[in-house]
Amino acid sequence: MPTPDVPLEKLGFLTLGTFDGDDPGPGMESTLQVAELGEQLGFDSVYLRHRHFQTGISSPIAIMAALSQRTSRIAMGTAVTPLGWENPLRMAEDLATVDILSGGRLEPGFSVGPPIHWDDVKAALYPDTADREDLTYERVARLLRMIRGEAVSTFAGTAGFEEFSARVEPHSPGLGDRIWYGAGSKRSTQWAAEQGLNLLTSNIIKPEDGDLEQDGKWDFAAIQQRQIALFKSHHPDGDGARVSQGLVxxxxxxxxxEQRAKYEAYVAKRTPRTSAPMGPPGPGLLAAPDVLGTSDEVAEKLYADAAFREVREVVFALPFTFEHEDYVQILTDMATKLGPALGWKPSA
Known part of the structure; x- marks a missing residue:
């Protein structure tokens, strides 16, 4: 629980990794350079968003594979990979491969449910099986069993000159303990805790019955605090369960x-969505206010945040429309000003 007297333990950041659709290379190289800078500044982790049919990272495993050879210490994760787009067995193989190449530094996060714009993409994604695909929590459970080394093939042994394993290969011991789940609802939060997963709680949450405050206003931090408490109460590790908060x-x-003016305009444009859940019918998704200011001002706002006081690590999200030099400035200030203001110390 970070307070002015208790230091924040881990500081990470999240990037969308945008690029020009007509010339993707420079944007992808910028993403790699931003992650390398994060390691040089002592950040504990870099997380990648996951996007399809957009000019953002569609294959974070490929990016993490490249980063595994350009960095040596920083942890690499996804926040989050929507598993409805993926084959769990192939995902397990790729994750274990990159985890081994990185020396055990992967911390991938997942979510479930139908892919966004499902009716528009299902024919391309699953032309023969779209109506039979299991897009529930069981899809994550399958992935977990494969990552943790359980037997999933009915054949193991020798066929000709080749040896076959019943488990997914390669197997990376420890990876199964570093899996995160991006929960938004109470149901998904409790499920993730019961599976022994780690919790990624972000700047978007789904308010439910009973979350509206007595004054008729929505309090994002209070809702998120209750989500974290629910998670810890159902997790085998209790208060020791890993929870990461992600805010912009x-x-x-x-x-x-010029940068400050740009940042202020960005925050002002996004602020109206924080006053009430977005999207009918019924309560939709509620967004947290972006936190802008000097590091001392940001630290003061974070210490006043009820949910922040319940976590030991954070993954702050970088705005997704800024330029490379903006990310350099923001990350440098995070590591050299904001982190120390929260009691955090950079990794060697």
Whole structure:
């Protein structure tokens, strides 16, 4: 529980990894350079968003494979991979391969449910099986069994000159303990805890019955605090369960006047969505306010956040429409100003 007297243990950041659709290379190289800078600045982790049919990272495993050869210490994760797009067995093989190549640094996060714009993409994604695909929690459970080394093939032994295993190969011991789940609802939060997963709680949450405050206003931090409490109460590790909070945080200590103006306009444009859940019918998704200011101002706001006081690690999200030099400034201020203001110390 970070307080002015108890230091934040782990500091990470999340990037969308945008690129120009007509010339993707420079944007992808920028993403790799941003992650390398994160390691140089002492960040504990870098997380990649996962996007399809957009000019953002569609294959974070490929990006993490490249990063595994360009970094040596920083942990790499996804926040989150929507598993409805993936074959769990092939995903287990790829994750274990990159985890081994990185020296055990992967911390992938997942979610379930139908892919976004399901009716538009299902014929391309699952032309013969779309109506029979299991897009429930069981899809994650399958992946977990495969990652944890359980037997999933009915054949093991020798066929000709070749040896076959009943488990997915390669197997990376320890990877199964580093899997995160991006939960938004109470049901998904409790399920993730009961599976022994780690919890990624972000700047988007689904409010439910009883979450509206007595004054008729929505309090994102209070809802998120209750989500974290629910998770810990059902997790085998209790209060020791890993929970990471993700908010959009923009320190401005070394920003130029032009950058500050850009950041302020970005936050102002997004603020209206924080007042009420988005999207009918019924309560939709509620967004947390972006946190903008000097590192001392940001730290003061975070210490006042009820959910922040319940976590030991954070993964702050980088705004997805900024330029490379903006990310350099923001990350540098996070590591050299904001992190220390929260009691965090950079990794060697």
């Amino acid at each position: 945080v923009i320190p401005t200590d070394s920003a130029t006047p």
